[in-house]
Amino acid sequence: MSNLPSLELQGHAEQVLADRVMLVQLPEPYPDELLYSVIGRYMAHLRLQRDRARSALFGHRAKPQIGLPGCLGELADRTSLSWGKTAKQIAYELTLFPYFACYLNKSRVSQCLACMAECSPSSVYARLGASSATIASRRYLAFCMQCREEDMSLYGETYWRRCHQLPGTFVCTRHEQVLSYIELPESNRFWRYMDATECTSELCDPIMSDLGSKASIAFAIAKRSCDLLRGTELVWSKDGIVEQYRAAILNQGSTYRLGMISYPDLEAAITSYYSESFLSLLGCELIGRDSWLRKALEPSRFTVRHPLRHILLQLFLEQHSQQASVLARHSRASWQCPNPYFQHEQIYTMRLHVGKARTDGVRSISAWCPCGMRFTFSRVSVSNPNLPVIDTVRRFAPSWADKLRELRASGIRIREIASLMKLPFASVKTLLSNAEPVLGLESRKLMLRARWEECLSEVPDRSRNLARRRNKSLYAELAVIDPEWLSATGTRLNRRRSMTDEQWRVRDREWAERLRATADRLLEAGSSRRVSASSIVLAAGLKLWVFSKLHHLPQCKVVLSRGA
Ligand SMILES: [Zn+2]
Ligand SMILES: [Zn+2]
Structure with a gap:
């Protein structure tokens, strides 16, 4: 035991360590807390020197890891008295491991767990498909302002949540609010465990100022990421995930041709759904012949796929299959x-x-x-x-x-x-x-009726058909909320029955008056220009078939020949 470092600890922990040098009394984790955060709180409480404390926890001066720490076996031993958790339990409850492991096969999962129990975190990243070659890891810690407020009033301190640190997560799913962030120090040499309460006491910037039209997609990604982390309510079951994707694409139809997935079509559809800039923000652009999408749909059990890419593909397929069934x-x-x-x-x-x-x-x-x-x-x-x-x-x-x-x-x-x-x-x-109140159904009905009457008075013969063409939305709404009244208004011309001479005379008088007024107006507006007869007819709101009926409309004929 002589090779163990001498510890300068205070208070209770000092007492425990004095009795059993191997044991560490870490605080009890809060719901969804990261191991990194627990250690950060522990060190802030005790104001420990960072190298000494790290050695005390992991047996050597391990570099702080946020999402996927190593040396969990050593840590499990040293916290056996306070926590009594195994290395596997710590990995599943206090790290981002379950998120990355969600769609991996069993042998790969146990390999990775073994790596995390030992001290080789970098090999874990590669095995989980989480290395920076796929999607760059974050250089910051994220938190939600409202979660922080609640924590402060509930516990008197706050902590780093696992679900806020997941790749591609920009919003808090509980508060539907964009997360804020604290940048990590540039150099590894200065890395330390950052205590959440201390770091977030001053005002921090949000990760993104405005999500704009991508707000609902960002929320869906955050929600799905949480589900993968907790392993609950999985929409796509873990077994045969690639086969499920291929089947969904087949059902969708549009990007499946001659028994093969048409990758260019599918990539274009996904890019237009998420937009190119949003995909590049996530580090998931679809470029070139070896894009992640093609690997994701390859039926190979050796391919490791980043969870964020699973999520993007899943949300896209769900949206389109739902929509297809609604449309169908x-x-x-x-x-x-x-x-x-x-x-x-x-x-x-x-x-x-x-x-x-x-x-x-x-x-x-x-x-x-x-x-x-x-x-x-x-x-x-x-x-x-x-x-x-x-x-x-x-x-x-x-x-x-x-x-x-x-x-x-x-x-x-x-x-x-x-x-x-x-x-x-x-x-x-x-x-x-909106200050102005929504009209009650009855008063809205009256308002629409008045507008419809006005519309009818502006068209020839109070024709319902012409009035409908002038204001389609008005007609559509009345047809739904007041259909009987609507069908009793105006006139509906019956094409089969020819008009009586008297009707023609009335129409001739009305239309001639109308055409004369229009012709005068047009001539006044452009005195140097000749005004054609057809433009007068159209400007008067009549149809060009008037010319074929001029034998019924002598007065109109006079007006039109004079104007032309
Ligand atoms: Zn929140
Ligand atoms: Zn209704």
């Missing part, structure tokens, strides 16, 4: 309105319209409901395949808007309301910050 049955299925605050007489009364594909390849479906709800969706609820999950709210139903205002007035935060109601945050925020 959009016209056949009966869709349920997601507004729970309106007594729908029939549940399935929504009208749907499939939009053009956006730049990222997603096609959203717009839906109108008689309750006043108007929204787009591209996914359905997991529990009920007839219930759409709202992407954006175009217009809130009055009943739902009232409920949201009520919740807000009772002091609940907008973000909580949005997550409670499974609504997009932006839509709720817009509604609540």
